[in-house]
Amino acid sequence: MVGNDMQIEAIERQTTADLVVERIARVIKEQNLSAGERLPGEHELVEQLKVSRPVLREALARLQSMGLVDIQRGRGTFVGNRTSLANCVRLLRSAVTISPQELR
Numbered sequence: 001m002v003g004n005d006m007q008i009e010a011i012e013r014q015t016t017a018d019l020v021v022e023r024i025a026r027v028i029k030e031q032n033l034s035a036g037e038r039l040p041g042e043h044e045l046v047e048q049l050k051v052s053r054p055v056l057r058e059a060l061a062r063l064q065s066m067g068l069v070d071i072q073r074g075r076g077t078f079v080g081n082r083t084s085l086a087n088c089v090r091l092l093r094s095a096v097t098i099s100p101q102e103l104r
Contacts, residue, residue, distance in 0.1 A: 016051055020059035024039075035079055035081050039077045042056060
């Protein structure tokens with residue numbers, strides 16, 4: 001018999017753009033890319049990540065708002081400030097470990 005006080009952790013839903021943000025942030029960190037270093041072009045990223053162009057653009061826009069990348073129209077996408085990267089990695093880690101109970 002199951003009691004009313006049983007708690008089951010909710011399954012976190014993630015969009016494809018969320019996964020792309022995490023993947024690109026991880027690659028920047030793990031490959032120790034420097035600020036100003038150019039990322040692969042949009043076409044190449046779409047092919048490597050197996051996502052649509054709108055999903056990639058949404059993810060890159062989020063990364064830019066976090067300061068992880070700098071999108072320069074006509075030139076490409078570049079790694080942003082490393083301090084911003086460290087802060088974003090900390091935020092991503094904390095977001096993953098927060099339980100629904102902690103949010104209440």
